[in-house]
Amino acid sequence: MEKGGLFGSTAGTILAIFGVFALGCGLAGSRTVRLALTAMVATVAGTALLLVPAVISTFATPAIGKAYLAGNQDVMQLEFPASMSGAFLLGLLLALVGNVLLGIAVWRSAVLPRWAGALWAFGAVLFFLLGVVLGQATTGSSRPTQTAGALLMAGAAAWMAWGSPRPAVGAGNALR
Numbered sequence: 001m002e003k004g005g006l007f008g009s010t011a012g013t014i015l016a017i018f019g020v021f022a023l024g025c026g027l028a029g030s031r032t033v034r035l036a037l038t039a040m041v042a043t044v045a046g047t048a049l050l051l052v053p054a055v056i057s058t059f060a061t062p063a064i065g066k067a068y069l070a071g072n073q074d075v076m077q078l079e080f081p082a083s084m085s086g087a088f089l090l091g092l093l094l095a096l097v098g099n100v101l102l103g104i105a106v107w108r109s110a111v112l113p114r115w116a117g118a119l120w121a122f123g124a125v126l127f128f129l130l131g132v133v134l135g136q137a138t139t140g141s142s143r144p145t146q147t148a149g150a151l152l153m154a155g156a157a158a159w160m161a162w163g164s165p166r167p168a169v170g171a172g173n174a175l176r
Helices: 002-026 033-069 073-077 082-109 114-138 144-163
Strands: none
Touching: 002 033, 002 082, 002 144, 033 073, 033 082, 082 114, 082 144, 114 144
16 A cells, blocks of 8 residues: 555655646746746645655555554544644645646747646646545545546646647757
8 A cells, every 4th residue: 555655646746846847947938937937836845745744644544544453543543733734735725826827827838738738727726626625625535526637737748748849950959
């Protein structure tokens, strides 16, 4: 269980951070450079804050479950500090706002496919607001809208990668 969570959730989150950096670099030469930079910083900061509960979910929750099943019922009295809830909520807010702003930056950029930006922003709302927030408020777990939002954002990212401008042949190598 820990390996699935480690590679599925934590590694996916780290990959998302690198993807946001790549998107920010892709928008660096566009007319939305300031919006893109602000959005990238907010998104990465929010996503980094969300790594803390992801790690707890991946490693602590299975251990708590095992202890409970082994007869240690006191383990269910475990309480996390309020600061962790605050960091989680701040992470959600920054990640949601940052990703929506990234979608807007893509839409306005005139560099990347416009509708991919709209799809990215809509996917972020599905993932964070209608997935994570609604899930925590109702059932305490993720909702199918979280998966749908993640798929929309992945599709938007692929669309942006496929539709990004390519340097002309013979234009020189920037790494030289």
